[in-house]
Amino acid sequence: MTSTIRILIADDQHLVRGALAALLSLEPDLEVVAQAGRGDEVAPLVAEHDVDVAMLDIEMPGMNGIDVAAALKDAGARSRVLIVTTFGRPGYLRRAMAAGAAGFVVKDTPAPELAEAVRRVARGERVIDPELALETLDFGESPLTEREAEVLLAAEDGRSVREIAQRLFLSTGTVRNHLSSVIGKTGAANRAEAVHIARDRGWLLE
Incomplete structure (x- = not known):
């Protein structure tokens, strides 16, 4: 690795990307060499620009940040992944780490701390927001099966049981059971509350 750390920033919000790039570019040892607004743009840019650290949001069009991290890992990319997201949810942290991310911080992290997180990740260390790490331990892994999560996602927009069944090619009885x-x-009172709880804890991700 050269003395200058080469960074890619992927976030679907242009203003956020620009702000992060401006802040990090003030650091003499950090250089933002590429930016992406979609998750499926990341891998080609990482290869083209010889990126050291890919800073990824989670919820992006094309491919979410957790899937991007997994794809980079599977491809054997040298670049290390730092998740920087608004959505500091325990389930997201657990899934990001399992996907090969080296760090996970939230977007309101002060600029000096964010820059240091990039340096630490580039050095091969792991960086995790301490409050979120404790919260993740409290909640543990998602109790939902893959199918239950799929049904709950389908129910999120207020679809009827019949509509969910048709969408997922299941019987109405199976949907009700799930x-x-x-x-x-x-521990919710109804499915709307169940969606809110699962979302808040990061157990749902399209």
Whole structure:
């Protein structure tokens, strides 16, 4: 690695990308060499610009940041991933780490701390927001099965059981059973509350 750390910033909000790039470019040892507004733009840019650290948002069009991290890992990319997101949710942290991310911080991290997080990740260290790490330990892994999460996502927009069943090619009885299980596991009063709880804890991600 050269003395200057080469950074890619991927975020679907142009103003956020620009602000992060401006802040990091003030550091003499950091250089933003590429920016992306979609997750599926990241891998080609990482290869083209010989990126040391890819700073990824989670919720982006094309491909979410967690899937991008996994794709870079599977491709054997040298670049290390630092998730920088508004959505500091325990489930997201756990999934990001499993996908190969080296760091996870939230966007309101002060600029000097963010710059240091980039340096530490580039050195091969892991950097995790301490409050979020504790919260993740409290909540543990998602109790939802993959199918339950899929049904709950389909229910998020207020679809009827019949509509969910048709969308997922399931019987209405199966959908009801899954929704009942989800409500029980989340401790919610209804499916709308179950969606809110699962979202807040990072157990749902398209």
